[in-house]
Amino acid sequence: MRLHLAVFACGLRRYSTYRAATFAGLVTNSVFGLINATILLAVFAARPEVNGYDATDAVTQVFLAQALLAPVAAFGPPLGLGERVRSGEVAVDLLRPAHLAPWWLAHDLGRSAFSLLFRSLPTFAVGALVFTLRLPQGPAHWGMAAVSVALAMLVGFALRYLYALAGFWLLDTRGVNTAAALLGSFCSGLLLPLAFFPDLLGSSLRLLPWASMVQVPADVFLGKEGVLGGPLGGLALQAAWAAALLWLCAALTARATRRVVVQGG
């Protein structure tokens, strides 16, 4: 545990050295948030409600999505592990007396924690300054929203870790990463809120793991029904995916490292 706290701290400090990139990311998120929100407001000028979402819900989801983009990395970038497998650098990771998955989890949570503070909060604040956003009601609701964001980060990590593990079999994960970025941005509700999809499609997509990174946390934050009935149902869905995917990470790591062929001298 101590080790993983230390790795978490290294991950956090590591990203804090990328100041310019963080600022550029923050600007991009805010600008995209403003553009998307303006477009949605134009849609909502014609009709007051879409699938139970009003204009404020929609604009709030837009900024939630932009804010979550960096910490959950639904759209990428991939975990550094994939590139390390390709280059053989993973040898160094395997030479540590520590298990691979918890090490990378701690590292990536350091990264997410950093971007949560320095990208998500400012992005959301920009939205709140320009538009009226819907906020959770009361401490219990705020608490659930916070847990939901934390679970979203776990799911985001687990998915990217699994994509990277594919490298042990495929060696080159660039194809996987492209597919993952497409799936991630579409199925998570990042590109377009799943709430605006036709009912059956929208609720099916919500059950898939990608939705647990953006749409489900947005449902919890906005206090929407979601698919499993309210915020607690949403949290249960996220927790189930996080547990299942992390278990899969651990199980596949054991297999991958047994058949590992470390590249390069």
Add this chain to the structure above:
Amino acid sequence: MSPIIEAQDLGREFTVSSGRPLRRVRRTVTAVRDVTFSVASGEIVGYLGPNGAGKSTTMKMLTGILRPSRGRLRVTGLEPSRQRTRLAGRIGVVFGQRTTLWWDLPLRDSLALTRHLYRVPAADHARRLAELTELLELGPFLATPVRQLSLGQRMRGDLTAALLHAPRLLVLDEPTIGLDVVSKSTIREFLLRLNSEQGTTILLTTHDLGDVERLCRRVMVIDHGRLAFDGDLSALRATAPSPRTLIVDLTAPAPPIEVAGATATRVEGPRQWLELSANPAEVIAAVSATHRIADLMLREPEIEDVVARLYRRERTASLGKDG
């Protein structure tokens, strides 16, 4: 005392496929075959061989990141590929072309992390870090982000990271590759001290023969995956005796010198290299009878020549066997 490394009939094959999809050609490459050796506690052993000989593959198997295709392997009593994580706690490993350090963070941060990684008591860690900082002169760049370090500084940082938990065995794959002369010599002197003062066993691969001459009492030579030699340096010289070279500086350029007992192997302006097969005194007398000599130098065979000869011999022997 039981050996710290025991390898018996160790072998590793790789399947490589080449060509386009659908027309893939699969081929088996044997990187290491029938390698048997053992290393006792306290030794410094050089593992030499040309590029592609199988050095790194052997090191990967020893450290548990690659599973042998065949053979038996024990390192500090453990079976590396099955007990990799446990073994990692007992040994120190540096792959010269890779780093375990955090690229964006000050060197100090990566070194601090090893305390938790290897569960070293804080006081021991601080003491060893102070020691290593002094020996490897890390002081000036402890606070520098690793990506800004020179290769030599980074290598000293990596060595420190591998040694803070006081491992009994240090495995180094090309530790001096790409380093300048000063860094090389700092690292060599450090390794000698580590071995003599703390009894750390060191196994290193290199194709820098300076490393070998300075560090290794014992060398193993691997060629085409096979162990071609295992013994001490002087025995290696005796196995593949190499001629001495007489370097002659003439007063003016001349065609290659032809005298009994020597063959000119290289001519550069007035300087000629003569490979000796007879007594140097006789050759010098013969040369001075026909040429005006400005200067003379007698060069002992270098370990490089010896190893090159050993490879050539191995190759002709195996050709003979196969053909």
